[in-house]
Amino acid sequence: MNPVFSELPTTIFDVMSGLARRHGAINLGQGFPDDPGPADVRERAADFLRDGDNQYPPMMGLPVLRRAIAAHYGRHQGLDLDPDTEVMVTSGATEALAASLLALIAPGDEVVLFEPAYDAYLPLVLRAGGIPRFVSLKPPHFGLDEATLASVFSERTKAVVLNNPLNPSATVFSGADLSLLASFCQRFDVVAICDEVWEHVVFDDVRHTPLMAVPGMRDRTVKIGSAGKIFSLTGWKVGFVMAAPALMTGLAKAHQFLTFTTPPNLQEGVAYGLGKDTAYFEAMRRGFARSRDRLARGLSERGFRVLPAQATWFLNIDIAGLAVADDVAFCRMLVETRGVAAIPVSAFYTEAPVRHIVRLCFAKEDATLDAALDRLGDLGRALA
Ligand code: PMP
Ligand code: GLN
Secondary structure (H helix, E strand, C coil), X not given: CCHHHHCCXXXXXXXXXXHHHHCXXXXXXXXXXXXXXXXXXXXXXXXXXHHCCCCCCCCCCCHHHHHHHHHHHHHHHCXXXXXXXXXXXXXXHHHHHHHHHHHHCCCCCEEEEEECCCCCHHHHHHHCCCEEEEEECCCCCCCCXXXXXXXXXXXXXXXXXXXXXXXXXXXXXXXXXXXXHHHHHHHCCCEEEEECCCCCCECCCCCCXXXXXXCCCCCCEEEEEEHHHHCCCHHHCCEEEECCHHHHHHHHHHHCCCCCCCCHXXXXXXXXXXXXXXXXXXXXXXXXXXXXXXXXXXXXXXCCEECCCCECCEEEEECCCCCCCXXXXXXXXXXXXXCEECEEHHHHCCCCCCCCEEEEECCCCHHHHHHHHHHHCXXXXXXX
């Protein structure tokens, strides 16, 4: 077996969901909403499944979806994408990440990864023969700084992976962070792989800026999105990747031997959904912001220190100072003794892990959140 995979632990999401099932716990670990997703989008996919053409779609994706993606990002983010040469449909953002990393990295190339890092990045970089250079981001801001970037970027750097908004920290990189990163990418001729799956799930006054729109980045950015996050349909695994033609040609060659294509009825449903009006996206954000506030308030009332959550379906609590060894011990105790599953954020670090942050998913019905809070009881104060 290839040690890149055989030596890997099972992903933390599956571990915690397994523990949640075993202990009959409320699962606030793995990120998936209680909401079943928009009925009209699901109906569109169902209609197509019954009546449409269910043979292989084109390798780059159904034209109707590629046009919808280009139009969507034009409308929401001011990007000017050519649907024929700059857009490709993938089986989830995960496949887009795999295709991008496999296509871009040759053995020995260095890749800058920010930690906390979504858990798919490192194995894919290693499998491609890349050498990771980690930058550890620290709570509560998880921001960038010039000295640290200067210590990892060099002539050997081929790519950097940026997850913005950032899962699990629920933070958004500032305009200054993006400009700083862009300047390093340009100075060292580096491609930025931008995992922007959370781009629509931003709260309060936050607006998402794609790195691709930062001056100098248009032709050196691979932008990745996911319908799973945009429409609360995580099981669909419809992703998209956008890049200038010179990059896209290489990405498509990796994609053709990973999945080649993605179920056509789901592509049709997503194409329809991406055309929804701004009111839909605003209502979606308002709904999640309400749930975030409900869980945050309940946790604070129970004595937990809640970190600000600007984006994603997650919020974090800081357990430093509580009478528990670390985030892993805390999550184990939570699921075993209180029947609530959460995610230890140290799982997103390889080097110098931060061990006092715990992630909880608030994309749930009020009743689910309230039941989880009831189960937590006075735990925060009991451990203080
Ligand atoms: N990147 C990040 C940062 C994510 O949070 C997720 C899923 N939660 C993915 C990628 C994977 O997206 P998909 O399910 O579309 O493969
Ligand atoms: N991305 C999801 C999360 O952060 C989980 C995805 C998965 O289970 N692979 O919770």
